[in-house]
Amino acid sequence: MKSPLPHPDDDTSPGVPGFSTWVGVYLFVFAFFVLVVVLLAIFSRCLA
Amino acid sequence: MNSLDWIILLVTMVGIAIYGAWHTRHTDHLDTYMKASKTTKWGTIGISVMATQASAITFLSIPGQGFESGVGFVQNYFGLPLALIIVCAVFLPIYRKLGVYTAYEFLGKRFDAKTRLLGAGLFLLQRGLAAGVTIYAPAIILATVLDWRLDLTIIGTGLLVIVYTVTGGSEAVNLTQKWQMGIIFLGMITAFLILLARLPQGLGLGGALHVAGAMGKLQAVDFSTDPARRYTLWTGLLGGLFLSLSYFGTDQSQVQRYIGGAALREGRLGLMFNALFKIPMQFFILLLGALLFVFYQFQPAPVFYNRVEWQQHAAGSKGATFRAIDERNDALNQAKREKIEAWLAARNSGDLAEPAARAAMLEAAAASEKLREEARAALVKADPRAQTKDSDYVFIGFILEQIPHGVIGLLIAVMIAAALGSKAGELNALGTTTTIDLWRQFRPLAAHDEARNVRAAKWFTAFWGIIAIGFALFAGFSENLIEAINIIGSIFYGVVLGIFLVAFFLKQVGGTAVFWAAVISQSVIFALYLLRHAFPALDISYLWYNLIGCAACVILGLVLQVALDGASQSKGRPA
Numbered sequence: 001m002k003s004p005l006p007h008p009d010d011d012t013s014p015g016v017p018g019f020s021t022w023v024g025v026y027l028f029v030f031a032f033f034v035l036v037v038v039l040l041a042i043f044s045r046c047l048a
Numbered sequence: 049m050n051s052l053d054w055i056i057l058l059v060t061m062v063g064i065a066i067y068g069a070w071h072t073r074h075t076d077h078l079d080t081y082m083k084a085s086k087t088t089k090w091g092t093i094g095i096s097v098m099a100t101q102a103s104a105i106t107f108l109s110i111p112g113q114g115f116e117s118g119v120g121f122v123q124n125y126f127g128l129p130l131a132l133i134i135v136c137a138v139f140l141p142i143y144r145k146l147g148v149y150t151a152y153e154f155l156g157k158r159f160d161a162k163t164r165l166l167g168a169g170l171f172l173l174q175r176g177l178a179a180g181v182t183i184y185a186p187a188i189i190l191a192t193v194l195d196w197r198l199d200l201t202i203i204g205t206g207l208l209v210i211v212y213t214v215t216g217g218s219e220a221v222n223l224t225q226k227w228q229m230g231i232i233f234l235g236m237i238t239a240f241l242i243l244l245a246r247l248p249q250g251l252g253l254g255g256a257l258h259v260a261g262a263m264g265k266l267q268a269v270d271f272s273t274d275p276a277r278r279y280t281l282w283t284g285l286l287g288g289l290f291l292s293l294s295y296f297g298t299d300q301s302q303v304q305r306y307i308g309g310a311a312l313r314e315g316r317l318g319l320m321f322n323a324l325f326k327i328p329m330q331f332f333i334l335l336l337g338a339l340l341f342v343f344y345q346f347q348p349a350p351v352f353y354n355r356v357e358w359q360q361h362a363a364g365s366k367g368a369t370f371r372a373i374d375e376r377n378d379a380l381n382q383a384k385r386e387k388i389e390a391w392l393a394a395r396n397s398g399d400l401a402e403p404a405a406r407a408a409m410l411e412a413a414a415a416s417e418k419l420r421e422e423a424r425a426a427l428v429k430a431d432p433r434a435q436t437k438d439s440d441y442v443f444i445g446f447i448l449e450q451i452p453h454g455v456i457g458l459l460i461a462v463m464i465a466a467a468l469g470s471k472a473g474e475l476n477a478l479g480t481t482t483t484i485d486l487w488r489q490f491r492p493l494a495a496h497d498e499a500r501n502v503r504a505a506k507w508f509t510a511f512w513g514i515i516a517i518g519f520a521l522f523a524g525f526s527e528n529l530i531e532a533i534n535i536i537g538s539i540f541y542g543v544v545l546g547i548f549l550v551a552f553f554l555k556q557v558g559g560t561a562v563f564w565a566a567v568i569s570q571s572v573i574f575a576l577y578l579l580r581h582a583f584p585a586l587d588i589s590y591l592w593y594n595l596i597g598c599a600a601c602v603i604l605g606l607v608l609q610v611a612l613d614g615a616s617q618s619k620g621r622p623a
Contacts, residue, residue: 015313022316026133029323033129036327037281040122040268047261 049448053457060231060461065212065468068224072216078149078498079308081217081505088309092222093318096305098326099225099232100473101295104186104466105533106333107236112439114337115344118265122331123279124534124591127289129323131296136316138552139297143307144315149484151303151548158551159559161489166566167547168485171300172478174540176512179474180519181533186467187520188440195356202520205467210513213472214506218304218480221472228465235462238455239447240336246450247339248346251392256342258395259388262406263345263413265338268331278589287591290598291534294541298548301477340446345388351377351423353438353445358427366430373423380419384412475516479509538590539577542597543570549598550605557609565604573597 019025049057113121148154152171156164187202212220247256260266270280277283296302296319306315351373352358362370391405399405427434447459483505488495495501543566550562573593580587 013313014317016317022137025316025320026137029129029133029320032324033126033327037126037269040331044266044268047257047266048264 049456049460050453052454053460056454056457057461057464060458061208061464061468064224064227064231064465065208067227068220069212069215071223072212072220078501078505080219081502088222088314090309090314090317090321092226093306093309093314094321095229096222096225096473097296097302097318097322098329099229099466099469100221100301100305101322101326101470102229102232102329102466103182103470103533104463105182106330107232107462107466108185108188108443109440110330110333111337111340111443112441114265114334115341115442116337116439118260119268119331119334119338120270120279122268122327122334123270123281123284124288125292125327125330126281126284127286128292128296128326130285130289131292132319132323134293135297136319139303139548140306140315140319141312142552143303144312148307150300150481151298152300152481152485155547155551156485159562163547163559163563163566164485165489166563167298167544168481170540170544170566170570171298171481174536175299175301175474175478176515177519178533178536179471179478179512179516181536182467182471182474183516184520185440186463199521203517205464206471206513206517206520209468209471209475210510213475213479213513214509217502217505217509218308218476221469221476222305224472225469228469231458231465232462235459236333236336239443239451239459240332240339242451242455243336243339243343243446247343251342251346255392256339259342259345259392260338262391262409263341265341275588275592278591283589283591287538287589287594290545290594291538291541291591294545294548294594294598295537298544299477299541300481301474304477304480305473337443340442343446344442346385348378349381350445351420352427353441354435355441355445357435358423361427361430361434364430366426369426369430370423373419373426377416377419377423380412380416384409384416387412471516475509475513478512479505479507482508482512535590538593539573540570540597542594542599543573543601545594546598546601546605550602554602554606557605558612561608561612562601562605565601565608568604569597569600572600 013020014022014025016025019028110121143151143154146154146157148157150168152164152168155167183202183206186205187198191198191201212224216223244253244256247253251259257266270277272280273282274280306318309315309318350358358370361367362374387405387409391402391409393399394402394405424436427436444463447456451459483501487504487508488501494504546569547562547566550557550565573596576586576588576593576596577590
């Protein structure tokens with residue numbers, strides 16, 4: 001059977017100011033997640 | 049609750065239910081009933097995804113979790129943003145391209161009918177069980193608040209949600225969830241502000257955080273590699289990733305929320321909205337629980353927070369034991385409060401005696417905790433069937449005792465709104481999956497009769513609502529409720545995710561191999577769970593079931609496919 005993975009052409013523009021591709025949106029979300037985890041780790045250390 | 053609370057509660061709850069049912073009363077098209085309106089925007093999808101996941105348990109049990117074990121539970125959600133990125137990039141475009149109603153339809157197209165039935169069957173089993181827990185949670189609140197019978201409360205709340213979910217399907221679910229989430233955000237922020245205002249004068253948020261931290265309630269990130277520890281950075285990242293990937297990518301109650309919508313973009317942005325805000329939101333609710341813990345260090349805290357159960361025994365034939373525990377609790381609370389105040393004074397003045405004051409405070413806290421264990425043992429001795437887990441009652445107890453009238457009604461509405469929102473999403477998905485993946489399979493001629501399909505979906509939605517009510521009535525829940533629902537999910541999710549990962553990424557594996565790999569892997573997970581007490585080595589964090597189930601299914605699928613290919617080649621070989 002043909003692979004069901006989407007072809008890059010299926011992708012659409014995110015239409016979010018400052019982001020021209022979905023990869024950019026995903027990287028932003030990932031960076032925000034890393035920032036949140038780091039802040040939580042600092043929070044734990046400071047208040048333990 | 050007084051009449052003002054009742055007015056706010058009833059107007060909010062019944063109003064939203066009637067609004068949802070009325071606006072969607074003419075939902076006769078299969079697409080709208082199962083995928084909601086084609087014009088749905090990303091904000092509605094994002095809120096709907098969040099509301100389906102955030103059940104009453106979220107707002108009832110998570111503050112209790114924060115109170116009991118601290119904010120470390122937030123690590124359970126660390127895999128979620130990563131999982132949502134994968135769902136957006138891989139799962140969602142395929143579902144939309146194929147135009148499926150359920151995630152399991154995709155399995156039928158990729159593999160065969162038996163694998164589709166297995167995927168749908170595992171979903172129906174685990175979500176049907178979990179639906180019982182989500183109906184049980186708010187019923188506890190109402191039973192406590194109104195002193196009603198728990199069974200009648202379960203039936204009443206269950207029937208309310210069945211009415212508008214059956215009437216308007218996915219469209220009604222989306223519509224009502226938007227309003228319900230509005231009530232939830234408003235209520236939780238109000239509760240947080242009131243809690244801050246109720247803290248002792250001079251303590252403030254900073255002081256309260258220091259007390260909570262010193263008492264071990266603020267360890268949000270745990271780097272331990274001990275596999276027996278439930279919540280660590282690693283269980284969250286790995287186990288949580290697989291749990292979230294399975295939940296958002298393959299659980300129909302979530303898939304149904306985002307496969308509709310105006311365009312692929314709307315579903316993706318709705319999911320990214322959740323990827324950004326879920327961890328901060330859960331942390332906020334856990335922090336509320338940790339601050340409740342601090343609040344009760346300065347108040348006459350009960351030894352057991354399910355006050356109704358405790359008072360029943362205190363008034364019974366063995367009441368002397370319970371009253372004696374209460375008296376000791378009062379004395380220990382007083383001593384502990386003095387020790388905390390002494391530590392705060394030493395800390396604020398930079399006194400060298402601060403470490404000794406901290407040790408004395410922790411010793412007093414340990415003595416209080418020991419008495420709580422003694423209280424639980426006394427309950428079990430008096431009644432072996434007694435519910436000894438009281439953390440779910442901490443927040444509701446605070447609401448009823450400390451919050452002004454009017455706001456009590458609003459916060460009870462928060463719980464019920466959350467319950468109805470998530471329950472509606474679940475019932476909608478259970479009804480849709482039963483119709484599309486089971487009923488249609490056995491009645492293929494009915495597939496073209498749209499009105500008949502909608503009627504069948506309505507009947508199946510009602511059927512699952514009644515099953516959930518039955519499960520909630522007869523099951524006993526020994527774990528904290530939020531954990532119970534995650535444990536049920538983790539037992540099934542890993543294997544289901546394994547089937548989907550094989551479908552997406554391993555095109556050489558066929559239906560028969562993945563089907564038997566899934567059956568064997570699910571049996572292994574059941575064995576791990578059931579034998580965990582008999583063999584301590586098997587007693588691992590339930591989050592690992594997601595990873596083990598998924599990995600076993602993928603690896604076994606590959607191995608079985610190689611074996612099947614080998615067998616067919618040897619059959620075809622000339623003798």
